[in-house]
């Protein structure tokens with residue numbers, strides 16, 4: 001390594017492992033997404049010897065590719081082709097240092113107080129109100145520089161959303177994001193080449209390393225080691241980046257184990273460790289998501305859709321009714337995937353893509369439940385989840401509102417993307433068929449990257465996997481810190497909540513280690 | 514006896530026709546991993562989906578989709594690769610199970626006439642069977658990403674990817690290129706180029722109504 005560089009002695013990457021090995025630490029954290037990174041940094045700062053283990057590799061800007069298929073193959077689990085049994089849809093989850101924060105749109109929202117009040121009353125929680133979490137939200141916001149997206153990088157496609165909302169009298173606001181100095185490239189999904197997005201790999205993780213944490217990448221944890229009420233570490237294999245080919249074995253002994261492998265991998269890990277932490281029978285159950293659908297609008301003039309923060313404007317007008325509306329962008333080809341038609345119709349629509357703007361609605365689908373189970377031959381989960389007809393109805397309502405906002409903003413044609421209904425509407429009156437349309441869940445085109453609840457927290461040990469501090473019931477030193485511990489949908493984009501909960505958990509853990 | 518021989522001969526002829534229609538006479542593949550049949554399917558489906566259009570620079574036949582699909586297959590892990598290949602097989606040999614409409618519809622997809630191919634894909638897109646619609650969406654997604662991601666098409670619409678000089682921040686001095694040891698970090702402090710504030714990629718002009 002060049003002498004002018006800061007020390008990366010505490011980092012290990014795939015090429016650094018040439019044999020089986022054993023390590024020791026006070027705390028081992030599994031998974032470097034938002035939750036695992038915060039816990040690692042906070043505990044390292046408090047003076048504990050922490051090892052952060054991550055299955056994916058670290059990326060630098062030269063490794064970001066603009067092609068969407070290749071991006072997904074390199075940064076997402078199962079190359080972005082993961083889908084539940086039940087309702088077919090892509091489920092996007094990252095595999096890289098920084099987890100979802102490397103590829104996400106960086107939207108940071110504090111759920112409104114009613115979400116936490118609902119959590120507290122339905123899940124017997126007493127210390128998880130919005131007020132309880134406020135200091136943790138504040139601390140994370142300060143560290144990551146979370147702020148509203150400024151006007152100069154909104155671009156036309158985000159501002160059209162604002163204009164449409166204003167026209168209809170709906171509330172709208174610029175999204176707060178963990179971004180500093182956004183240039184408006186709209187390419188958050190394939191990695192921020194401008195390093196404006198403050199993803200975990202360039203914020204909490206380097207800071208943790210500075211405080212003495214060790215970061216071991218390309219290691220897949222296969223099992224938590226333990227007996228009785230105590231665990232004493234984890235073990236697994238080295239895995240090659242992108243191919244996942246297994247190599248040397250490793251074991252890490254620690255006094256405390258924190259699982260932050262994400263809402264799908266954490267329950268699988270527990271199941272493959274002899275059914276750990278499952279006295280309640282809730283491990284892998286209660287899977288919830290925010291399914292989302294997009295609506296494209298065609299405008300009379302060039303809208304320069306390439307320019308603007310990826311997802312920089314939103315409306316919380318309908319949050320209490322169960323949905324949230326927001327702008328969105330990804331590379332043009334990825335956006336175009338949902339363009340209806342084939343042959344001449346299709347190319348004609350594609351040729352209008354520079355006049356096309358895409359927005360999306362996500363639903364807090366509290367009635368649509370699923371579960372995650374383990375396969376015998378791999379760490380990939382079997383996911384069962386079905387969109388409930390009532391939640392599908394809310395999604396149709398969200399699509400209808402997006403159509404209305406497009407027309408209010410000046411669109412001349414809108415594409416609702418629902419099978420069995422007209423491919424496009426040319427007026428708001430035409431779009432009103434959505435009011436009474438009977439749409440089956442299978443007619444909707446949905447996707448999700450917000451997943452929760454598979455190791456939910458609950459005040460009652462018989463009904464949840466962890467307590468309010470993320471400690472597994474029935475075990476003295478096993479903790480979970482990822483979106484799996486959410487007791488229900490947060491109704492808004494989940495990363496900020498995951499960060500705040502992990503921050504609070506780390507504070508409690510500091511004294512317990 | 515004669516009947517028995519006739520049946521056997523007819524059966525062998527049928528099998529021969531089936532083999533010929535399914536696997537015979539493919540041109541060489543355009544890629545390393547992509548098989549001949551897969552290559553022919555991708556090209557044929559691309560031509561059907563993306564005919565020439567005055568607003569776009571290249572059509573499905575010119576967009577080198579087989580090469581694109583080959584690169585994509587190479588980037589996938591084993592099980593995803595199997596999935597995508599099964600989908601290619603399903604479409605290429607599908608008309609031998611469910612013949613395409615019109616005369617000569619009982620042959621592999623890439624041997625159908627251009628109009629039959631489009632009609633065949635449209636049948637899948639309109640199907641009430643979710644599985645067929647999903648399979649069609651998956652094929653369309655792979656091809657559209659190659660076709661619409663083609664530089665010349667994006668340039669024709671003013672949508673080509675930004676030319677951005679990657680910004681190197683302090684943390685990038687920690688991470689080596691993927692696959693190399695940690696001693697192989699590419700950059701040093703002299704490469705740090707985080708501008709503060711970074712400039713937006715387009716100059717900002719407030720809408721007239723909001724000025725002043």
Ligand SMILES: Cc1cc2nc3c(=O)[nH]c(=O)nc-3n(C[C@H](O)[C@H](O)[C@H](O)COP(=O)(O)OP(=O)(O)OC[C@H]3O[C@@H](n4cnc5c(N)ncnc54)[C@H](O)[C@@H]3O)c2cc1C
Nearest residue numbers: 031033035055099100104106107221262482483493494495
């Ligand atoms: C494309 C996309 C866009 C999104 N946009 C937003 C947004 O704008 N705002 C927002 O709030 N949310 C967004 N999200 C969701 C958000 O990113 C996730 O909710 C968040 O990352 C979850 O954090 P986590 O720590 O629970 O898990 P993850 O981020 O999933 O991290 C888990 C980590 O654990 C690792 N891991 C898993 N198994 C193992 C194992 N066995 N051994 C070792 N390591 C393992 C994984 O590789 C991964 O890095 C988006 C997600 C995606 C994919």
Ligand code: SF4
Nearest residue numbers: 182183185186188192
């Ligand atoms: S919009 Fe572009 S510059 Fe802004 S954070 Fe996303 S990738 Fe970075």
